[in-house]
Amino acid sequence: MLSRKASEECHGEDSSYFVGWQEYNKNPYHLIRNPTGIIQMGLAENQLSFDVLESWVERNPDILGMKEDGISVFRELALFQDYHGLPALKKELVEFMSKIRGSRIKFDPKKLVLTAGATLANEIMMFCLAHPGEAFILPTPYYPGFDRDLKWRTGVEIVPLHCSSSNGFRITSSALKQAYKKAQKLNLKVKGVLVTNPSNPLGTTMTRAELNHLIDFAIEKNIHIISDEIYSGTVFDAPEFVSIMEVVNERTSSINDIRNRTHIIYSLSKDLGVPGFRVGMIYSENETVVAAATKMSSFGLVSSQTQHLVANVLKDKKFSFDYIEESRRRVKRRMEMLVCGLRNAGIRCLKSNAGLFCWVDMRHLLSSATFEAEKELWMMILCHVGLNISPGSSCHCSEPGWFRVCFANMSEATLKVAMRRMKAFIDSTVAVVNNNGCTCEQSVRVNC
Numbered sequence: 001m002l003s004r005k006a007s008e009e010c011h012g013e014d015s016s017y018f019v020g021w022q023e024y025n026k027n028p029y030h031l032i033r034n035p036t037g038i039i040q041m042g043l044a045e046n047q048l049s050f051d052v053l054e055s056w057v058e059r060n061p062d063i064l065g066m067k068e069d070g071i072s073v074f075r076e077l078a079l080f081q082d083y084h085g086l087p088a089l090k091k092e093l094v095e096f097m098s099k100i101r102g103s104r105i106k107f108d109p110k111k112l113v114l115t116a117g118a119t120l121a122n123e124i125m126m127f128c129l130a131h132p133g134e135a136f137i138l139p140t141p142y143y144p145g146f147d148r149d150l151k152w153r154t155g156v157e158i159v160p161l162h163c164s165s166s167n168g169f170r171i172t173s174s175a176l177k178q179a180y181k182k183a184q185k186l187n188l189k190v191k192g193v194l195v196t197n198p199s200n201p202l203g204t205t206m207t208r209a210e211l212n213h214l215i216d217f218a219i220e221k222n223i224h225i226i227s228d229e230i231y232s233g234t235v236f237d238a239p240e241f242v243s244i245m246e247v248v249n250e251r252t253s254s255i256n257d258i259r260n261r262t263h264i265i266y267s268l269s270k271d272l273g274v275p276g277f278r279v280g281m282i283y284s285e286n287e288t289v290v291a292a293a294t295k296m297s298s299f300g301l302v303s304s305q306t307q308h309l310v311a312n313v314l315k316d317k318k319f320s321f322d323y324i325e326e327s328r329r330r331v332k333r334r335m336e337m338l339v340c341g342l343r344n345a346g347i348r349c350l351k352s353n354a355g356l357f358c359w360v361d362m363r364h365l366l367s368s369a370t371f372e373a374e375k376e377l378w379m380m381i382l383c384h385v386g387l388n389i390s391p392g393s394s395c396h397c398s399e400p401g402w403f404r405v406c407f408a409n410m411s412e413a414t415l416k417v418a419m420r421r422m423k424a425f426i427d428s429t430v431a432v433v434n435n436n437g438c439t440c441e442q443s444v445r446v447n448c
């Protein structure tokens, strides 16, 4: 009944990342209404500073009422359909992006393309830069949504670049070369490397050394770099965030060439905590890419009403910059709560300084060092402990036993419940292992 594209498997919805969400939707936790339900820890949403945003909206009723200086702009907004976007929004967005990067980079609004979220921005970049069957290299572990966003409708392939826990999952030049060789063996033409900086799911920022390896590699192979910097305003600890653009700008040799092949993806879904507004963007110095991406953006524009609201939020510089600072403080505190709670249960996390999740090491809880054992542990945590976390395999991690655990989409009280459940699970698992010598997948049903 459906077209081949519509029924293709590579949407990725069968991955445990999405299966976990489906289980959560069937039985969502609620403190009063459903206290034994599943707690959603697989969603990288930032709700921690929502009250701050709400209070701005309350103080500025005219903006939601589509008025400017008391005069209605309803007609202009309702009729506006220029796919270049509202100039006022683009001006504010580039200033916001610059501020997040410590004002070390100046962005030009003419080189910005507005899209309905970073999801579409990433897909548009694939359509612009690669034919179906050509490939992008992605360091693993990577955001599970990329299997859908980059591959499904475009027909582009992903070649994983496997990073290892032995160096904190850092990108090395030898790993880049290996991934390239693997693509050649598979007869795939590599068009570029796509990184997330800060990384989803690691919660770490890329070092200058990594960024330089990436640039050297892209220069050598004459390919593109796409840097998804959707978490760039959610860096809450040192080292500070360094954008690929900054390092490219500092380089003197082959500068124009690589600058034309470096593109940034951004969105307000994480840093401003408004994923429902679908405000995403591509920034590129490459005029041809900007022109093509602008045309493609007409399939997923940001509504002019949303553009108007967001432009006004960002125009209030004191508010938007204070918001980012406050959000960083709250995210950091939350991350610390999660790390402490897990440590209490004998579980360690990769040291992070950004993002809305931790990369959690549960290798010691596996019955064997295999992805089957990782899946068993994940199922146990989902169905019996009642926590939806994302297994490393859904992020294409090459080592079994790592999990992404989100912490900013719930209340502090809910996080405490989650940590209590985890501790009870570990304690009873250890007790069973000690008493019977049996392993965790055979063991307990935790009473939450």
Ligand SMILES: Cc1ncc(COP(=O)(O)O)c(C=O)c1O
Binding pocket: 044, 116, 117, 118, 119, 120, 143, 145, 196, 200, 228, 230, 267, 268, 269, 275, 278, 279, 280
């Ligand atoms: C790295 C990364 N890119 C893109 C997206 C999609 O963002 P948006 O809601 O702006 O489409 C996400 C969302 O989790 C993400 O983590």
